[in-house]
Amino acid sequence: MWKRKPKSQPAPPPPSEDGPGSTPASASEAIVQPGSAFLSGPDASAPPLSYGTDPSDPDPSVLAGIASGLNLALPPETHPPLSSFPTQDACLAHLRLLTAFNRLKTETGYCDGLWDIWDARASTTTTNYMKHTDTRNDLDILIRLREKRWAIYLGRAVDRYAAWWRTFTPNMLLESDMLTRARYEGFPESNPMVWREEMLLPLDVLLVWHAHMLNPRLYLEDCLRYGHNSFWAAGIPWSIINTAVIGPTFDYVVSDACKAHWEANTNLAWRNEDDPDAKDVPCPACSKFVPIPWTTCGLPPGYSVAKQLDVVGQGLADGRLAHACPSCGIKITHESLRAAKFRDDIQASIHSNHAIPGTILDLDTGLPKPLQYGSDDTSGECPDRLFPTRLARRGLFAHILEMFKPGSKMRPSMMAVRDAMEENFTGKFADSKNLREVMNFPGHEDVTTFRPSLDGKRQTRKMMSRYWENSSPFSIDLVGCVMRQATFTEKMCKQLKWLHFPTTRDIVRNLLGKYARFFEIIAITSPTEGKVAVPTLDVDLAWHTHQLSPQSYFVFTLSKTGTFVDHNDKVDEDRLSTAFEWTSKMYQERYGEIYSECKCWYCETVRVMALPTTKMFGIGKEEKLLEAWHAASKTNNVPMPPAAESAHVSSHPAVHTNETTAQRTTIRPLRSEFRNRLEETHSKARKKASKTFKADSVKRMGPRGEDKTSFWGKDIAVDGPWASALAAVTTSAMYPAGPGFVNMGPGAVGSCATGTCGGATGCGSELVGMCSAGRVGSAWFGGKAGCTGMGEGGFDF
Structure with missing residues (x-):
């Protein structure tokens, strides 16, 4: 693990059970060593074992037996790749990695003074920014300070993950590629890259990558868009990662050569907290680089105004980013960075024919299905997946450029983009003549009446979902993904504590049996309207482990359901x-x-x-x-x-x-x-x-x-x-972006633009939720992309 670089006095060790005054306890979990990650799954018809609590302390000899029994060697390569199933060994290695993640979180949150956020600010009654007395007790304030340290750490970790992502040479997906098999439809059959020990990542970057992969369709879309085919096919290298997690306290230990390799490739420090406290960000208006601090919430120890508690802040990792560009004067905010990301993707589409996020995978199956022009040239409805791309190029781009001009009355944001889209759908492009100009592709020259198709509307909302509350180069806000995944990790490592049990292998054998049955139920949901399968915690461990080998998971779910089964978070x-x-x-x-x-x-x-x-x-x-x-x-x-x-x-x-x-x-x-x-x-x-x-x-x-x-x-x-x-x-x-909330309804952040909603359309927030349209949200478990979960007439998927 790591230790904070001291700024004054060394911080006390963090508690292992989140208690404010407790001391770390040595974990007595099994020490698991490397094994074959996958093999054929168990028979779903066979009854799994039953769970039971085991109050006795784990027998060290039993734990040693588990430790020596893991085999995480990769199976022989086949072409095309074969369907496979997670093993006990892979699940146990995953549990060990989750324990290392959980320790990292605890150490970071309890690291007094990290980014000048000191526990001493909780020692007296505080006055908040509204100038009212804050009567919360010291523990409530300490909780917010710990939460803030972790939030900043995650914002930096996602940026570090993006830097590592850029070290892989991009081969951006073109729209023309979506007509071919080799570059597009054949992507899931790519040969995997070979991992070596010196290629291991810092634990914070590994944490973000782990969360990214647990959104299988979005992860496939990102890898496909950037051309990271062998990287996607390889998945997580269980053997070398498991070797790096050592000892009863699950320290993450790598060689000096590994650290040097990381620093040389990314120009970043091995430890998150050793990177600079500010980042040079290109201004969304003039493109000049502007140094912006990660947080403005830090105060020196003993600062005379330390009574004021500010955990919101105006830095890059804070909630209300606000920083004026010294060159052009525009206020840089999270909203303007998101709109700039959308503008840049449209520009790349216009100038380089790059595919736009949200238009890459088939809505219903999640597969890279080649485009077929002219397949519906008599109905006047265009099934073309690239409809939102054409709309963005011809109907939205001018509006977006206008936002970033000096003196513009429009403040750059995705809300403003949505408003412009509403004007297009209900005004300019509600007219057949103008819509014909947007369509403008072979096979539709003779159609006399155009209207936006249902699939076109759904695809437009899918595209917009990639930018709501997300300015990263990825298809989803990964800080929120890590936060939500951490609730699962907490239950696995601090509450269930299966690695403590002498019956650990029986437990894992049980959950793999349940997972096989669970997937049989998922297979039922595919043709069944409105049904969504929800896992128990044990099943979810196996499911997550499976997703961390994306190619194997892709082949398995395709063989079982005919779709690429998603795991919406x-x-x-x-x-x-x-x-x-x-x-x-x-x-x-x-x-x-x-x-x-x-x-x-x-x-x-x-x-x-x-x-x-x-x-x-x-x-x-x-x-x-x-x-x-x-x-x-x-x-x-x-x-x-x-x-x-x-x-x-x-x-x-x-x-x-x-x-x-x-x-x-x-x-x-x-x-x-x-x-x-x-x-x-x-x-x-x-x-x-x-x-x-x-x-x-x-x-x-x-x-x-x-x-x-x-x-x-x-x-x-x-x-x-x-x-x-x-x-x-x-x-x-x-x-x-708040990790525990989403917004829904006309005018809300992430809601659909008027004209893009329909009986089976998708919600901009990628939510599996509840809405008057009566549809289910973001292609979860291979269903349609819809915005809701519960509506009139029951569930509809």
Whole structure:
């Protein structure tokens, strides 16, 4: 691991369990060594093993056996690549890497004085920027200071990842390439690059890369656009990464040659905190480089005005970037940088024929399917995936250029771009003659009436999603991705602690069996309207491990579903819960077993939801299954949260949706129906549990109202296991884009432009959510790109 370069006094060691005054505890997890990452998957019809808590301390000899048993050698290359399945060894190596990530986060947040953010600012009553007395206690202030250090660190880490990304020679995808097989359709069959030990990355960069790969379609799009084919095919090098994670405390240790290789290739320091405190940023208007600090929130120790607590800031990694260009006077903001990114991509499309993000993969399948011009030349609707490119070139570019001119009345932002798009769709390009000029490609010369097609609208919104709240060169805000993924990591490493168990391999064998079954359910969702499969935590570990070998995952999902199955990391929290209810019911019906082996109030309520509302004679098979599970002796060992964590619903992608007043009016009935059903079913489950407890003195479920999430040393209440933890605990204003929230509704950031919405269109925020259109969000699990999850007539995918 790393140590901070001291500025005055050395910082105390960070606590291992996020307690404000605790000291690091030595982790006694298994030391796992390298193995074959993939092989054929288990039979989905075979019953997986059952989970149980093991309160005993791990036997060192058992852990040593696990340590010596891993084999992460790559399988022989084949062409085309074969479908493969994650192994126990790969999952165990992944758990070890997650533990190293979690330690990095803890050490960074608790590093007193990092970027001149000192814990001493929490030692007295503070006065906030509104000049009102802040009555929060010292711990609440410490939490914000720790959170701020980590937020700055992540902003810098994403920039360092982008610098590493640029060291791979780009071969930008052209629109003309999208007509060919070799460069475009054949991309997934590329030969993988060979990793060497000296090519290893700093842990912060590895953390961001890890989060990027856990958005499979977006990661494929980015690699395809930049021409990083062998890099995409290789995936994460488990063997050499696992070797670098050493010792019972999971130190990340690499050679001096590795550090020298990184520094020579990127011109960056090995350690994040050793890079400069400012970055030279090209002005979005005049292109002159402007040095901008990463944060303005730091204050020297003992500063006389240290009572004021500012965690928002105006730096690059802060929430409200504001820096005047000394050359042209324009105010550089996050909004202007995002609009400049869009402008630059359009310019590259015009001058160099580069493909624009969001127009590269097929909407429905997520595959690089070659374009076919003239395939619909009689209907007047153009299915061309490049419609938004032509619209941007001919209808939007002039508006965007105008924003950046000195003295312009328009402030550069994606909101202004959306407003210009609305004018186009409802005005200029609502007219057939003008729209014909935008289309202007072979096969449509004789069409007399043009109108934007449904696919054209969906594709336009998909393009816009790449720029909302994202100025990075990638298709998604990776700071938010890392933050959301960290909630999963926290549960794996600090709550479940499977690496502590002597039965670790049995646990991993179990979760791989469940993952095979889970993918059978995903295969059902592909042709089924409106259904989304949601994993439990154990299944999600296997799923994430699989995605970290992108080529293998691509071939596997294509063979199972005919699509490239996505893993969207933004799902409306209520939508996630209803989808989890459906997944649990499908698993139970298909395999005759309980899906979430957990005794928390929520999982028991979901199980009761699967029971039929009426029965003709006696109890149904569903209720018999539930009673048999509770009666089984092995169920006595099943965890009962909040006393012990369990592998129930994986809620790391859950976000809270901020809806406009108009949107809220439409969505409220849908949310009320979900909440009311949850309340009614929980009441039934509680009554059933009460009767059973009186009969055999065995509790069936844990209490409600005690669900909490740990955040920088404090347990904070959440509604339940399905709810967004980040929405409950983070200070959204300190981030360029709040990681626990999305916006929805007319006029909101990330909402669709008027004229681009339709029954199956997509939401600009890439959200799997709830909306009046009644559609599901961003091609999650191979579905359509839509903006919503719950609408009239049920789910629609």
